[in-house]
Amino acid sequence: MSEELRNKVLNLVKEEGDVAVAYVAKKLNIQHMEAIKILEELVVEGKISKKGKRYRMVKA
Numbered sequence: 001m002s003e004e005l006r007n008k009v010l011n012l013v014k015e016e017g018d019v020a021v022a023y024v025a026k027k028l029n030i031q032h033m034e035a036i037k038i039l040e041e042l043v044v045e046g047k048i049s050k051k052g053k054r055y056r057m058v059k060a
Contacts, residue, residue, distance in 0.1 A: 005030070009038045013048050018056045 008028055013019055025035040039055050042048045049058050 005034075006038055006042070009035070010042060010047060013039075013042075013055055014057055018054050020054055024055075 005028070009024055012024060012027060016023070021032060021035050021039060024030075024039065025032045028035070039048065039050075043050050043055070046058060048055050
């Protein structure tokens with residue numbers, strides 16, 4: 001998975017504020033599982049948070 005794609009996902013979360021996996025996959029034209037993997041990696045890194053089925057930026 002490319003760094004460019006991860007940055008696109010992160011930017012999308014920043015712009016939208018609160019996103020679901022299906023929205024990210026559709027908007028970036030990627031597979032659903034790939035979107036999940038990227039979002040979960042960003043959660044582990046502490047860049048975004050997950051609440052239920054939605055992802056959002058971590059408040060600083």
